[in-house]
Structures are given as C-alpha cells and as structure tokens.
Amino acid sequence: MALAASAFPPDVSSVREVRLSVLDLSPIPSDGDAGTALRNTIDLARRAERLGYHRYWVAEHHNMPGVASSATAVLIGHIAQATERIRVGSGGIMLPNHAPLIVAEQFGMLEAFHPGRIDLGLGRAPGTDRRTALAVRGSDATLGAENFPEQLSELMAYFEPDESRAVNAVPGVGYRPPFWLLGSSGFSAQLAGKLGLPFAFAHHIGARNTLPAVRLYRESFRPSAVLSEPYLTLATAVIAAETDERAQWLAGSNRLRFLSRRRGRPIALPPPEEAAAYPFTDDDRRALDERFGSNVVGSPETVRKGLETLIADTGADEIMITTMVPVHADRVRSYELVAALPH
Numbered sequence: 001m002a003l004a005a006s007a008f009p010p011d012v013s014s015v016r017e018v019r020l021s022v023l024d025l026s027p028i029p030s031d032g033d034a035g036t037a038l039r040n041t042i043d044l045a046r047r048a049e050r051l052g053y054h055r056y057w058v059a060e061h062h063n064m065p066g067v068a069s070s071a072t073a074v075l076i077g078h079i080a081q082a083t084e085r086i087r088v089g090s091g092g093i094m095l096p097n098h099a100p101l102i103v104a105e106q107f108g109m110l111e112a113f114h115p116g117r118i119d120l121g122l123g124r125a126p127g128t129d130r131r132t133a134l135a136v137r138g139s140d141a142t143l144g145a146e147n148f149p150e151q152l153s154e155l156m157a158y159f160e161p162d163e164s165r166a167v168n169a170v171p172g173v174g175y176r177p178p179f180w181l182l183g184s185s186g187f188s189a190q191l192a193g194k195l196g197l198p199f200a201f202a203h204h205i206g207a208r209n210t211l212p213a214v215r216l217y218r219e220s221f222r223p224s225a226v227l228s229e230p231y232l233t234l235a236t237a238v239i240a241a242e243t244d245e246r247a248q249w250l251a252g253s254n255r256l257r258f259l260s261r262r263r264g265r266p267i268a269l270p271p272p273e274e275a276a277a278y279p280f281t282d283d284d285r286r287a288l289d290e291r292f293g294s295n296v297v298g299s300p301e302t303v304r305k306g307l308e309t310l311i312a313d314t315g316a317d318e319i320m321i322t323t324m325v326p327v328h329a330d331r332v333r334s335y336e337l338v339a340a341l342p343h
Contacts, residue, residue, distance in 0.1 A: 019054040028065065028269065044331065059072070059091050073090070081114075095124060104169035119178055122180065152181075193218070201217075235320045253270055307319060323335065
C-alpha cells in the first residue's frame with residue numbers, strides 16, 4: 001500500500017513541516033496497575049486524535065514492570081476501535097518473537113476491521129532479556145536476529161496471492177497493512193532502503209547511531225511499489241511542561257527507572273518526588289547523560305528548538321513522540337503542549 005504523496009514534505013526544517021505522531025508503552029506508575037495504564041492509553045489515543053497527531057503506535061516489550069503494552073496486536077485493536085481517524089500500529093512487533101503466519105493473521109484481521117488505518121512496524125530485537133525471550137518463544141530456535149530478513153520475506157508473502165501455497169493467512173491476502181522497518185542501528189536502515197520501505201529509527205534509544213543510520217537508509221534506498229523516495233520517522237523522547245524546571249523534574253521518574261533496570265532491579269515508574277530525592281552518583285549521572293542526553297525536555301519553546309534542531313539535522317519526515325511520566329495528566333499535558341507548537 002503506497003503512502004500518499006503528501007507524506008513527503010519538501011525541504012523539511014521546522015516542526016511545522018513534519019507530521020507528529022505518538023509512540024506509547026502504556027507506562028505503569030509504581031502506585032498504579034496495568035489495567036489503569038491500558039485505560040490511560042485509550043484515553044490518550046482519543047485525545048491524540050483530537051489534537052491532530054497522525055498515527056498512534058504501541059511497542060512490544062515483555063517482563064517489564066513499568067510497561068503494559070506487551071500484547072501489542074490486542075492493544076492496537078482496542079485503540080482502533082476507540083478512535084475514528086488516527087492511524088494505529090505497532091512500534092513495533094518484534095518479529096523474531098512470533099511465527100510470521102500468526103503476525104499475518106493478526107494484522108490481516110486488524111486491517112479487515114479497520115481498513116486503511118493499520119500500520120505494521122517490525123523490529124528484529126527481542127524487546128526483552130534472553131531469559132524472557134526464551135519464555136516468549138518457547139525455544140531458542142529463532143533467537144538469532146540474522147534470521148530477520150527471511151522471516152520478513154515469509155511474512156510479506158502471506159499477504160500476496162499464491163495458489164500453490166499450502167498454508168495461507170486468513171485474513172491476509174487483500175488485507176495488507178503498510179509495512180515499516182524499525183531499528184536503532186544500521187541493519188534495518190539498510191534493509192528498509194533496499195526494500196523501498198518506510199523506516200522508523202529509535203532515536204530515543206540509539207541517538208549515537210541516528211545520523212549514520214539515516215544516511216545509510218537514504219544511500220541504500222531503492223524505489224518500490226510502496227515508496228518512490230525515502231520516508232523517515234524518528235521516535236524521540238519528549239517531555240513538555242510549562243517550564244524547563246518542571247519538565248526536568250518530571251523526567252526524573254524514567255531516569256530513576258532506567259538506573260534501577262540497569263542494576264538488574266526493574267521497577268515501575270516511580271514518582272518524580274522519589275527521583276528528586278535520590279542520591280545520584282557521578283557514575284549515575286554519566287550513565288544518564290549518555291542514555292537521555294538526546295531527549296527533548298523543557299518548556300514549549302525549549303521543545304520547539306530541540307525538535308527543530310533534530311529535524312534540521314536529519315531531514316525527518318515525521319517525529320514520533322514517546323513520553324514516559326507516571327501521572328497521566330502530566331503525560332496528556334505534554335502532548336497538548338507539543339501539538340500546540342507551530343507545525
């Protein structure tokens with residue numbers, strides 16, 4: 001399915017010239033629960049649609065106390081049912097965790113229910129640690145990311161008619177959603193370019209690799225039936241608040257969560273007060289600077305400048321914003337402030 005020509009804004013250099021979208025992990029605060037987090041996701045999706053965001057993606061992660069979006073296809077169906085126009089998809093389905101036939105059936109069904117609104121974003125990482133990946137897959141037979149191109153080819157084939165094929169995805173043929181490749185390094189960037197697919201780069205995870213991956217995607221790009229030119233989305237961590245100080249204070253929750261997970265003690269999102277009182281060491285601060293230095297955090301003016309710099313540096317066609325804060329009202333407010341920026 002081809003993307004509309006309007007998906008390619010010329011000479012992109014400012015927020016007003018790109019599409020804004022949402023990447024959601026359904027964050028669970030330390031004083032909350034998964035059910036509330038998932039209901040908050042539905043609420044945010046409805047608000048995002050009213051605010052004019054272009055698409056709403058949810059991510060596949062497993063065995064993470066602070067993330068409720070693990071059953072991604074199920075959640076996509078609920079979001080699409082609760083909204084009317086916004087595109088809904090996966091950011092992404094970690095293909096090595098799944099049989100391609102099952103993914104084809106699930107997303108063929110989602111496309112059949114919600115024609116023209118579903119995106120299938122695919123990644124090659126497990127989205128979790130090795131032990132959990134083994135539990136997800138039931139064996140280590142498909143743990144290698146090197147199998148990803150073969151799995152991708154098999155998945156794509158299920159959406160094409162083939163009378164000689166003994167096994168078919170039903171629904172599948174006639175219900176193919178747009179494919180996206182996701183990545184935080186050069187592998188998927190190059191593969192997306194060679195296949196002529198849109199590419200979504202996880203800038204919030206692999207900022208060091210952003211410019212090399214973007215360059216590799218564009219250099220590798222070959223026009224296809226899907227795209228005549230490259231289409232780049234950057235997933236970017238953003239926290240907007242009325243002041244720089246409050247935004248930085250809110251950002252402390254995810255930073256403390258990151259440190260705890262890094263030490264082998266994963267936790268849900270702690271309140272900002274707990275993060276503000278935490279005795280961070282110099283080593284902690286260096287680790288946090290390395291991991292979160294690319295985040296765009298601050299007042300609307302600070303966020304505008306940060307996003308415009310990122311757009312100018314990369315020529316991104318779309319910015320997909322992920323906001324990890326524990327209080328739902330603060331998360332909603334952040335997306336409201338970003339939507340109000342001139343774009």
